[in-house]
Amino acid sequence: MSKKENLNTSKSTDTGSSGPLKLDLARLLSPTSVAEFLSKKWPDEFQVSHGKMDRLQELTAIPELLDLDRLTLAYRKPITLWYPPSKDPRLSKRIHDRKVSSETALGFYEAGATLYFTDVEVFVPETRCILRQLERDLGLPPGCARLELFASRDRSGTPLHFDHELNFNVQLAGRKKWTVAKNTRVPYPLTHYKPIEGSPRGEARRYIPDGLPSETSESTETFETEPGSVVFIPQGYWHSTVAQGDSIAIAVVIVPPAWLDLVLLAIRKRLIPQAGWRQRAVSSFGAKPRLAELAAMLERLPKTVSEITGAEVLSMLLREDDARFELQAARGKGRLERKTDETGTSACVGCNKSLSD
Ligand SMILES: [Fe+2]
Numbered sequence: 001m002s003k004k005e006n007l008n009t010s011k012s013t014d015t016g017s018s019g020p021l022k023l024d025l026a027r028l029l030s031p032t033s034v035a036e037f038l039s040k041k042w043p044d045e046f047q048v049s050h051g052k053m054d055r056l057q058e059l060t061a062i063p064e065l066l067d068l069d070r071l072t073l074a075y076r077k078p079i080t081l082w083y084p085p086s087k088d089p090r091l092s093k094r095i096h097d098r099k100v101s102s103e104t105a106l107g108f109y110e111a112g113a114t115l116y117f118t119d120v121e122v123f124v125p126e127t128r129c130i131l132r133q134l135e136r137d138l139g140l141p142p143g144c145a146r147l148e149l150f151a152s153r154d155r156s157g158t159p160l161h162f163d164h165e166l167n168f169n170v171q172l173a174g175r176k177k178w179t180v181a182k183n184t185r186v187p188y189p190l191t192h193y194k195p196i197e198g199s200p201r202g203e204a205r206r207y208i209p210d211g212l213p214s215e216t217s218e219s220t221e222t223f224e225t226e227p228g229s230v231v232f233i234p235q236g237y238w239h240s241t242v243a244q245g246d247s248i249a250i251a252v253v254i255v256p257p258a259w260l261d262l263v264l265l266a267i268r269k270r271l272i273p274q275a276g277w278r279q280r281a282v283s284s285f286g287a288k289p290r291l292a293e294l295a296a297m298l299e300r301l302p303k304t305v306s307e308i309t310g311a312e313v314l315s316m317l318l319r320e321d322d323a324r325f326e327l328q329a330a331r332g333k334g335r336l337e338r339k340t341d342e343t344g345t346s347a348c349v350g351c352n353k354s355l356s357d
Pocket of ligand 1: 161162239
């Protein structure tokens with residue numbers, strides 16, 4: 001596929017309306033119904049649906065999503081290259097997983113490298129309203145969804161791995177072969193893991209067992225996607241892909257907080273009024289009496305935790321209030337993309353151009 005190829009399908013053909021149709025969860029998942037998806041699949045079960053491309057016109061009307069010249073012009077952060085050893089082992093060793101500037105990325109694409117773009121919504125504002133709509137349809141607060149794009153070259157793809165997020169992968173152009181399998185050994189991981197990269201690192205070592213095989217022993221399912229196909233990959237589901245010819249796909253990546261994050265925040269909100277818990281942790285001979293004080297505070301902690309209700313924790317997820325911002329700050333990921341105007345009204349940056357300057 002030429003990098004300049006544009007599959008813009010422009011106006012609706014199924015409503016007679018001249019304006020673009022809103023891309024919501026129903027259109028994304030069509031022909032699967034939202035009710036069926038939410039009751040039988042979301043959030044733990046894999047699904048693939050093969051709908052018609054014209055329902056995705058709100059996506060295909062955004063030039064950057066199908067035209068790599070336009071996307072690399074708008075995109076202002078390093079782009080990851082993928083180049084499988086099967087195509088050229090020496091070149092693969094030199095450039096696979098390397099990050100390059102958006103100015104040079106197209107040269108690598110022409111040379112056969114796949115381009116992997118993350119945080120596309122930051123550079124293509126028109127995509128933000130779509131993310132916000134999907135979050136609303138899934139009952140999630142704004143800021144949980146991000147957009148990635150894969151401009152894959154023929155026979156390239158990703159080896160077997162699992163991710164920590166939930167993922168709607170939308171095939172926009174070309175075809176891809178997928179292999180997927182349920183992950184029964186590492187349920188609900190909080191990190192991405194690719195066995196061929198070696199042992200798990202960091203926090204993942206606490207829940208990914210030693211000796212996890214490089215090939216999944218779970219029973220696999222293989223299928224092919226074409227333009228209009230949507231694959232839902234649950235948290236931790238094994239998957240690998242190989243492009244069948246050049247391909248463009250986007251991934252709506254959903255990363256809600258884990259219950260763990262919300263409960264820790266609920267505990268923090270209850271402890272922070274108490275001066276003892278706000279003391280800076282120090283270690284010295286003189287700190288001995290403080291150790292006794294800390295032990296006394298810890299003794300009272302179970303009672304504090306037991307007073308936290310499930311409804312309180314859930315409300316922290318659903319309410320767009322200070323708790324959400326505190327959570328983002330605590331996790332060091334200021335992802336909420338909304339601004340507040342002079343009247344105090346907040347809006348999605350992508351929905352309201354007047355607030356986006
Ligand atoms: Fe993945």
